[in-house]
Amino acid sequence: MINTAYGALSPVATLNDDQQMRMYAAQIADFKISYKMPNGMNHKMFHRMHGKLMHTIIVNKDLSHFAHVHPDFDMKTGVFKLSVNGTSTDPDNQALPQSIPWFGEYYLFTETMPHNHDSGEMVMVTTRHQIYADGARGGPSADTNWPDANRGIEYEFVQNGESLKAVLDYETYDFCDRWVPKFYLNIKKQLENGEWVAAEGFEKWLEMGGHAVMIENSNRPFEQLRFQHLHAFLPIATASEFDYPFDAHIDELQSGQYKMWFQVKRFGEVLTLPFAMTYQKPIQPLKSSNKCK
Numbered sequence: 001m002i003n004t005a006y007g008a009l010s011p012v013a014t015l016n017d018d019q020q021m022r023m024y025a026a027q028i029a030d031f032k033i034s035y036k037m038p039n040g041m042n043h044k045m046f047h048r049m050h051g052k053l054m055h056t057i058i059v060n061k062d063l064s065h066f067a068h069v070h071p072d073f074d075m076k077t078g079v080f081k082l083s084v085n086g087t088s089t090d091p092d093n094q095a096l097p098q099s100i101p102w103f104g105e106y107y108l109f110t111e112t113m114p115h116n117h118d119s120g121e122m123v124m125v126t127t128r129h130q131i132y133a134d135g136a137r138g139g140p141s142a143d144t145n146w147p148d149a150n151r152g153i154e155y156e157f158v159q160n161g162e163s164l165k166a167v168l169d170y171e172t173y174d175f176c177d178r179w180v181p182k183f184y185l186n187i188k189k190q191l192e193n194g195e196w197v198a199a200e201g202f203e204k205w206l207e208m209g210g211h212a213v214m215i216e217n218s219n220r221p222f223e224q225l226r227f228q229h230l231h232a233f234l235p236i237a238t239a240s241e242f243d244y245p246f247d248a249h250i251d252e253l254q255s256g257q258y259k260m261w262f263q264v265k266r267f268g269e270v271l272t273l274p275f276a277m278t279y280q281k282p283i284q285p286l287k288s289s290n291k292c293k
Contacts, residue, residue, distance in 0.1 A: 009043050010036045021130060023084070023100065024133065027135070034078050041078070044075055044078040053112060056110050067095040071110075112125055150171075163190040164189050168183065168260070168275050168277065169184050179281045184241055187202075209232050213227075214230065217257040230244040255279060260275045
């Protein structure tokens with residue numbers, strides 16, 4: 001249930017008009033979700049956030065696959081529809097044709113912001129769903145190494161023949177009654193002489209300099225797994241460095257293993273940079289402070 005000035009909203013989701021959430025991998029399936037009001041009608045007013053009325057994240061259970069896509073919204077019916085593995089005229093849906101490509105269990109997260117009447121309150125609502133895909137097995141292997149990103153993790157890749165390297169690390173800050181991390185992603189390019197220098201050519205995507213999705217890697221039930229969507233501005237103080245602060249108004253991030261996918265746009269192409277990492281909270285106690293009271 002989602003409480004609003006219109007009453008409690010109840011999300012209703014189907015896959016191919018069936019709540020069983022089963023499909024064939026690499027084949028088109030229609031995911032639909034609506035938010036029913038107490039009177040039985042669908043809620044039809046949503047705020048646009050980061051350029052879209054809804055963001056959808058799809059990963060498989062072992063976190064080796066990732067897609068960030070955006071459903072269409074029918075204002076007449078109040079139904080969001082995503083053609084999984086289909087095509088879209090939305091240029092930001094470049095991952096849609098390969099959103100569920102192989103056999104396995106997938107996690108689908110939605111993010112939207114229902115209009116809350118005249119209260120002025122804007123609250124992002126997240127729902128989560130499990131999808132089971134039959135069909136051919138395949139895809140990359142699951143990560144087995146989860147290093148502490150506080151020591152720096154490198155990910156090398158190639159874009160249009162150019163060698164690039166992304167370096168991830170983080171710092172933690174004493175904020176009121178919790179430790180709050182800030183993640184740093186620095187992207188460098190390699191010159192012909194082998195030297196690494198700051199990469200350039202970055203531009204906004206979905207109204208931000210960068211996006212990042214974080215999902216907990218653990219044996220906890222799906223409903224309890226930590227899911228977070230972070231954002232960064234374009235590099236400001238340090239060339240090619242994106243700063244992703246962890247929102248301080250949410251529950252404290254616990255030590256553990258997390259998969260993070262960073263997305264930035266460079267020379268017109270959206271880059272998705274995956275990192276399997278361990279986050280470790282400081283062991284020293286928080287300083288007693290009244291600064292946030």
